[in-house]
Amino acid sequence: MDTTSRAKLAGSAYKDEADLAARQSLYGWQQPRYDLPGIVLEHLPASAASVLDLGCGNGKFLDRIRRERPQALVIGADISPGILAPLPPPTVAADAAALPFASGRFDVVLALHMLYHVADLPAALEEIRRTLVPGGLVFVSTNAHSDKVELDDLWSAAAGDVLGIDNGPRRVALSERFALEDAHRLLEPYFEQVTTVDLPGVITVREPEPVLAHLRSYRAWADEGGVPFDATIDRAHELLVQHIDRHGEFTISCRGGVIVARKRL
Numbered sequence: 483m484d485t486t487s488r489a490k491l492a493g494s495a496y497k498d499e500a501d502l503a504a505r506q507s508l509y510g511w512q513q514p515r516y517d518l519p520g521i522v523l524e525h526l527p528a529s530a531a532s533v534l535d536l537g538c539g540n541g542k543f544l545d546r547i548r549r550e551r552p553q554a555l556v557i558g559a560d561i562s563p564g565i566l567a568p569l570p571p572p573t574v575a576a577d578a579a580a581l582p583f584a585s586g587r588f589d590v591v592l593a594l595h596m597l598y599h600v601a602d603l604p605a606a607l608e609e610i611r612r613t614l615v616p617g618g619l620v621f622v623s624t625n626a627h628s629d630k631v632e633l634d635d636l637w638s639a640a641a642g643d644v645l646g647i648d649n650g651p652r653r654v655a656l657s658e659r660f661a662l663e664d665a666h667r668l669l670e671p672y673f674e675q676v677t678t679v680d681l682p683g684v685i686t687v688r689e690p691e692p693v694l695a696h697l698r699s700y701r702a703w704a705d706e707g708g709v710p711f712d713a714t715i716d717r718a719h720e721l722l723v724q725h726i727d728r729h730g731e732f733t734i735s736c737r738g739g740v741i742v743a744r745k746r747l
């Protein structure tokens with residue numbers, strides 16, 4: 483499944499914030515609740531005067547950092563002009579693999595839940611390093627391979643029922659190309675002092691809708707799933723109702739993390 487196509491990212495998946503916001507909303511049912519912008523702010527040096535939020539999406543981090551660090555210049559960049567459109571400036575439509583900024587321009591670069599979408603990862607990591615000052619920090623976030631396995635199982639069961647086979651195709655796994663388990667190894671050739679803040683949690687729902695909204699948010703990749711998308715969502719709905727009737731709830735185990743690393747001096 484190709485989750486790096488610029489046409490699909492900018493023209494469908496992130497053409498606006500709708501699917502991203504639906505996907506993010508499932509975390510409202512997670513325990514513990516993590517304040518991700520707060521975690522970034524905690525590690526953001528007080529001296530950081532210029533920050534690039536690469537793959538800024540709907541601006542959740544941009545907004546908070548601009549409010550809490552009003553002296554800093556915080557620039558949002560994203561491959562999708564559509565998702566940038568409603569955000570306050572400065573924002574720039576740009577591909578992580580070819581950043582339109584001078585070398586050493588930023589004290590901090592954020593690349594949060596986005597490196598797994600980048601087709602040419604070495605080029606993007608090289609660009610992040612180039613645009614950082616020596617000693618500058620990069621913040622990366624992603625999910626582990628084991629994140630939300632219960633949703634993988636639910637999707638495969640629903641897809642299997644739709645297709646009349648035992649194990650249906652897997653659901654789209656966005657973080658697979660840059661998973662938490664692999665992040666250290668992938669970042670180390672470019673940066674030093676790579677450290678990970680693990681963010682484990684459990685999502686518990688007592689009604690199907692938050693989970694269905696999350697599953698629907700992958701519609702951009704429906705044609706690559708090997709199964710009719712709407713029929714699979716409908717079957718997942720039935721399976722969720724049965725599960726919640728029997729157990730009172732549906733739980734999903736989450737494992738995400740934020741990685742902080744430094745450009746060599």
Ligand SMILES: C[S@@+](CC[C@H](N)C(=O)[O-])C[C@H]1O[C@@H](n2cnc3c(N)ncnc32)[C@H](O)[C@@H]1O
Nearest residue numbers: 496537538539560561562577578594595596599
């Ligand atoms: C999952 S969203 C994450 C948004 C935000 N960083 C967050 O954590 O809430 C991924 C974002 O990265 C953007 N993106 C994907 N590939 C990109 C690339 N090659 N260059 C710049 N942005 C990219 C997408 O358009 C999307 O807005």
